[in-house]
Amino acid sequence: MKVLMKGNEALAEAAIRAGCRHFFGYPITPQTEVAAYMAKQMPKVGGTYLQAESEISAINMVYGAASAGKRAMTSSSSPGISLKQEGISYLVGSDLPCLIVNVQRAAPGLGGIQPSQGDYFQATKAPGHGDSHIFVMAPSSIQEMADFVETCFEKAEEYRMPSMLLADGMLGQMMEPIELKEGEPKEVEKPWALTGTKMQRPHNVINSLYIDPPELERILIERYERYAKIEENEQRAELYKMDDAEYAVVSYGASARIAMSAVDKARDEGIKVGLIRCITLWPYPKKFIEASAGQIKHYLAVEMNMGQMVEDLRLVVNGRAPVDFFGRAGGIIPSPAEVLEEIRKISKGGK
C-alpha cells in the first residue's frame, strides 16, 4: 500500500523497518522530523530513541551500540555532521557498521537552513581524520530515501564500515507517495560483536588505537583492500536517455531531479543530451562515466554547491572531453530553466 510521506519521516520509518532499534540524535533543521518521528515510533517497537546532549555524544553512543552488534544510527544536518567527524573516524578505525544521515543545509559555518549539497567533499573525501572512507548513497526521491536506508545498513554490515545517506533539505522536507517495505530485515552474523563471552570464546576487542606503527599500517592496508573490493562491486548510477546522447549532465540527489527535467526540455528542442545520475557517491560510479567517454562530446556537472563532484568527474573523463560545472549555493536551488540554458550553451560548443 502506498502512503504519502516526507523524506525525513520516510527514512526514519525505513530504518525502523530495517531493524534499527537504536537512534541517537540531536535536533537541527532541516532534519528534525527524523528525530521527532523516532521519538514517537521507537517506544512503540521496543526501540531506543535518545536525544543526546550534543552531536558528539550521539555519534559515540552509535559507536557503543554498533560495538554490541546492533543496527544503530544517527542523523543530523551539515554543521552537526562536522561535530560528529571525530566519532566517524573512530567508527572507521574500529571497523564498525552504522548509518549516519546527513540532510544537508547551506554552509560553511552555521550557514543557513535551506538545501545544499556542500558536504560532498566531506562525505566522500574526508568523513573524519586519517585515511578513511564511508559508503555514501545519494537518494533523489522519497522512495529512495526509504529504500537506501536498508541498503546502507546492509553494505555497512557486509563491509564493516559506517555508511551515510547523503540527502539535502529539499528531499528531507518534500512529500511523495511511496511504498514501504514489508517483511523481516536480513540478519547478519556479527562474530566480532561485544555480546559477552559466556566464558565460551576469547574476548572480542573493538579498538582504533594501535601503538605499533607496522601493525597500524597492516590494518590500513587490509582496510584499503576492502575499499578496493567495494569500488569494484558497489558502484551505482542511473543512466537516463544516454543511449544516443552526445552531451551528458552528471548530477545526484535533488539536483538530479532538476537536471532530469532540464534534459527532457532540451530533448524537446532536439538536443541529444542524457543524464548520468550518481547513486553511490563513494564509491564514485566511475564505470558508468568511463562507459560514456568517447561517446560524450561535453559533460556538465550540476550540483547545489560551488563545484565539488565535478572534480571526480574530471578525474574520470581525464581530458577526453570538456567538463563544465553549473551550480547554485547558499541554499538556492537551481531551476530547470537555468540548467536548460547551460545545456544549450554546451550543445553549441560554448561555455
Add this chain to the structure above:
Amino acid sequence: MNVFDAKPITIVTGHYGCGKTSLSLNFAIQEHFETIIDLDVVNPFFRSSDYINMLTKNGIKVISPYFANTNLDVPFIPSDVRTSVIFDKKVLIDAGGDDQGSTAVGTVSKDIISRGYNMFYVVNFMRPQTLNIEDAEEIMREIEAASHLKITHIINNTNLKHDTDEDVFRKGLKLSEDLSEKTGLPLLFSVYSEEKEYIIKNVFSNLYKINSYVLTPWEIV
C-alpha cells in the same frame, strides 16, 4: 451563508503534512480573505510565506514570522499577529502541524475566541500517522489541547499527490465520514486538485477544487 464568511477568523489545522499550506493558499485567494497569517513556525520550507508575492498580488495582507524565507530559523510570533486577529475583518490563519505547531495559535486563543472563529481540521488518510480514524482523532484532540480552541469542521484532503486514483478518493471519503460521525463534527467538503478532475467528475459530490501552488522546483513549468 458561505462558511468562510460565517466568522471573522478561520483557522486551518491538521496533522503535519496534511496539506494545510496548499489549502490555506487556495482559501485565501478563492474566498477573498483580507489577511492570511502564517503561524507555521515548525516547518522550515513549503509554508505560506513562501508565496507572499502571489498573495499580495491578489490583494491579501500576509503576516508571517519576520525571518520566514531567510536563512534564519527563529520560531517566534510577530506582534502584528494579535493586531490582525483583533481588528481585521476576514482573517485566515495557517497554523502549524500537530500539537507543537498549534501551540503558536494558542498564544492568541483568547482574542480568537472573543472575535469568533471556525477551525478546520484537515486530514489526509494516506499519511502514515493518520491511516485510521482513531489516530486522526487523537491528533485532533492534541491540536485542540495545544491551541485552546475547538475544531468546528473536518476537511477531507486524502490524496497520494500524483498517484491519487478513485480508490484513494473513495477510501478517504469513507474514513472522513466515519470520523465525522464519531466526533459529531460536520464534514465540510472533500478537496481535489484540478489535474484530478477526471477521476471525481460525476462520481462524488460536496467537493472543493484547489490549484497546486506548492510544487517542487522540477514540477514548476
